[in-house]
Amino acid sequence: MVEVTVCVGSSCHMKGSYQVIQTFQQIIKERGLENKVALKASFCMGRCLTGISMAVDGEPIEHVGFANAADVFYEHVLPKIEED
Template sequence: MEATISHKILICLGSSCHSRGNAENLKIIQDFVKERKIDSQIDFRGHLCHEMCNRGPVIELDEIVFEEVTPSNLPTILSKHFDKATCI
């Protein structure tokens, strides 16, 4: 039985968010999804821009927007969000 997409991750790849840390956050998210083997359940996309450049880096998890996401706080954000989700 094949898993269906049940979660959405959007990462802003606009120049401001990218230069403020989303370049590194991209890799962290990819590793998180791969380590947990949930890639078949995640729609993971880059996008340009939430118009929140002054509050970036910005990511969105299942329509919840997170601002000022850093490589140090991203693992906690991902774990808290997806530990509550049915995919883990």
């Protein structure tokens, strides 16, 4: 199980973290990955200035925005699922 955490603190929320979560949920559903990805929301992760904060298995991912959310998923989450 790959753990994906997306910050929904106020700064990240303003930048569109809800859309990021929705994009991830959509990809997870389309690809039938419900049993492979644990998608979680987090309060402020302490990195409010680096785009929307998220982490994959505890590893911070930077420069996330709602516009590149799908790319981030394919680049950072999918390879982890394949490793598992």
